[in-house]
């Protein structure tokens with residue numbers, strides 16, 4: 246069998262995003278033992294750098310072994326016990342999954358369903374908190390990757406404090422691409438994934454717990470029913486004083502995350518967030534000029550993932566296949582009820598560049614000209630160019 250030669254791809258889907266060569270190089274660093282004193286230094290660095298992107302002083306700030314779903318599961322399985330009432334905002338795939346996990350833990354999910362593409366209004370959470378008290382936790386998806394909607398978190402954080410309820414937030418498609426202010430917004434449990442806006446391969450889930458959440462985890466009535474994701478045990482591995490063996494850390498992934506976080510630090514968060522904003526605005530203006538309109542309302546659109554609806558006369562799957570085959574560009578299709586009706590274009594981390602936006606619009610226009618659905622050639626690029634010329 247021959248070695249695998251990966252094709253050239255422009256990763257503009259819902260993840261993974263492009264990875265910087267420095268991160269790939271870090272992954273090939275020789276292994277050392279995961280209890281080696283030198284490795285403990287690497288873990289400390291990761292904790293320091295993660296606290297900065299999460300904007301938190303939480304001592305319990307770690308990287309869970311596993312993808313974003315491991316972070317999701319760890320967040321719920323450690324906090325929720327049988328019989329707990331949990332308010333879950335559902336406006337896409339990931340909210341739906343969170344409700345499923347809550348119920349698998351024996352919790353009672355109080356669902357706040359809104360149409361996909363919309364966000365959960367803080368007032369509806371306030372009403373439920375009052376009606377359903379006591380509520381163990383409110384669970385929200387900050388950046389709903391299946392719809393491109395950006396959920397307001399801050400007003401809900403204040404309410405949760407008032408009702409002594411924990412706030413659990415999925416920041417998988419936001420961390421590193423837009424502000425996630427764990428302490429200021431009053432988030433108690435926040436998790437993410439490495440392969441989205443942090444531009445690292447998939448395999449780790451950054452996670453932070455407030456002291457309030459940590460004491461809930463440590464005073465459970467019954468042990469967490471996942472042994473592997475039991476944060477009270479994992480805490481002893483990350484705690485500087487003990488570093489007790491629990492499971493073998495994925496060493497190469499930890500090297501990669503450290504380097505990816507160094508790149509975030511070098512760019513600076515404000516610059517990085519502004520870059521994501523500008524590139525997504527340019528892409529949206531270009532797509533709108535081509536007849537594709539964003540699903541979420543204007544003030545609720547993510548800078549990290551653009552989700553647009555596809556007019557029914559366009560065979561969206563055929564266009565995506567052609568983008569991949571002829572241009573090496575990956576974008577995402579719709580999930581669940583949005584299958585066949587939207588595109589999801591990720592502009593995350595290293596993938597969020599002006600060159601990528603213009604390359605994608607150019608390829609789409611070319612396909613549209615040949616298929617007959619672009620009537621004014623150049624309109625998409627012109628709109629994007631305008632955004633760039635006034636945007637900076």
Ligand SMILES: *Cc1c(COP(=O)(O)O)cnc(C)c1O
Nearest residue numbers: 312313314339388390417418438
């Ligand atoms: C991608 C994603 C996840 C799951 O992450 P995996 O790395 O695929 O396990 C969870 N939540 C959101 C919002 C996501 O976009």
